[in-house]
Amino acid sequence: MKIIVCLKQVPDTASVKLDPVTHTLKREGVAAVINPFDLFALEAALQLRERVGGQILALTMGPPQAAEMLREAIGYGVDDGLLLSDRAFAGADTWATTAALAAGVRHLGGADLIVCGKQAVDGDTAQVGPGLAMRLGLPQVAFVKAIREAAADHLVVERQMDDGYEVVSLPLPGLITVVREIGEPRPPSLKGKMRAKKFEAPVAGAAALGLAEDQVGLRGSFTQVVEVFAPGAAGQREMLPGPAEAAGRAVIDRLVADKVILLGS
Amino acid sequence: MALIIDKTACTGCGSCLDACPFGALDLVEDKAQVNDNCTLCGTCVEVCPESALSLEDIQRAADERTATSRGVWVFAEQRDGVLPEVVAELLGQGGRLAADLGVELGAVLLGHGVEALAAELFAQGAQKVYLADDPRLAQFDDGIYAAVLARLIARERPEILLAGATALGRSLIPRVATAVATGLTADCTGLAIDPARRLLLQTRPAFGGNIMATIICPDARPQMATVRPRVMKKALPQPGATGELVRYDLDADLKPSTQVLEVVRAIGEQVNLTAAEVVVVGGRGLGGPEGFDLVRELAQALGGVVGATRGAVDAGWIGHAHQVGQTGRTIGPKLYIGLGVSGAVQHLVGMQSSDVIVAVNTDPNAPIFSVATYGIVGNLFAVVPAMLARLKELRG
Known part of the structure; x- marks a missing residue:
């Protein structure tokens, strides 16, 4: 089975500290890591390769420093990788991101299965997996928590829903996004780490992928960010004084007034 | 660029x-x-x-859909013939947006044997219900659901489509947006209309809730957004209200791409910290396992779940499944209440994207107060009973 795992490099939220003045995360000296949810995708691919054999390719779009992440993926046991990198890719929304990733999948000659993490921890959209499946005309199952059966032409997976789960048969080629329950990521192997040392990620830009500049990056995006602001702006932080009894009653009144607690629903 | x-x-x-x-x-x-x-x-x-x-400002050519698309649509997700709460919330918000734009509010209903739900949608404010009722839609499949929605959108040309940020919505709607080639904003917590440009202003948390971003989709239609459940206000239901039912017959070429073999509903009590809208977290300040009784009582009164800090879990007061923070679950509920939680950075990282944070702690210097929307310096064993009493009063 030929498996492509989509990875995203994100800022490491575990290494950040809170700024005591602005109450925002301080990100100086940002460490960049593999999106934690993508580690579950990687783990799912490794489990599948153990079960049915085959090859795993890691695919990412990002700045040049994302090559380091692909090297890390090799350490986990991935066979090869491809970095989609071009200044023209910057500022991509999920539509423009899937344009580049779909071209990357084609560049790699397609796959029997594409595995994505359920979402990235920086954007939290969960849109790239399903969008990519649509771009490639592939069937999809999102939020997969277990793979029950793996055959050459189909998978049987458990899809997490809000009210439980469903057992779904997915024909291949296809795409899945996976959640944490798929299994804790294994640590990188010694053999993998040795290979990673020598690994140089191949890089493809827009031209090599046959993409025009207006199909990718900010220019190729439908959505635009028009305003960015801090949540809970100054003045929204309030200490409720007084004896415990009064403060306890006051906080409920505030939450009701703010419509955080809905009465009679 | x-x-x-x-x-x-x-x-x-x-x-x-x-x-x-x-x-x-x-x-x-x-x-x-x-x-x-x-x-x-x-x-x-x-x-x-x-x-x-x-x-750098970029100019993109608007496609002709921006001039010809009219109307606000809500995707009326249904599971086993039941509409989740978020559909009523979307209709409430969709109705306000439609009024601002001077257009109709429509609901799109897909499934098999679900026609009876149209009455509910009319009662909740839909003026039109687009119904695709077909055995091929009996089970949820991203492929056929997306194809039907995309064809309906191409035919009817709504300018806005809202859906719930549920598991089903977050799986399906990105596929639909890609199929019709338009923008999509995930997990919105605020929606408004810019009347001058007829644009939907879509506000959502970004970077793990660290910042809020307002996003527009100026040059393609429909403008699509998934909306977090329990954020928007429902409209006052109008029982008996009617509207126009528009049937959509599925093309013969459409068939499901996947097959649902079995549906398993969650049973019994389980800790669903990440999906919970309200999480009440207990820390070392509880003093012992019995302190969690009060945490449970408050969580229950608010329809929420119980969380715990690493300190409380390591002390053996409650199971690890409840742990919030860097080594536990990362949560971003609508309401977080920390009782006797001091707020180590590892804990704050796991909860600070919560919309509203309430902290009760005896130590005025506890770091959690730096992220709290409302802070109370005091003994939680006195504060929480007062909260419970006030809630009971207000609910009558």
């Missing part, structure tokens, strides 16, 4: 370097300089005290 730095205005203060999530800015000869890691996210533009940073 680029980040533009006005070198004459830049004072080299470094605020942008601190704010950049990608390490894409450097100080070169005391002036900010952008490197290849820039993703044009715009975070630095907002923090620069000198307004020295800007994003």
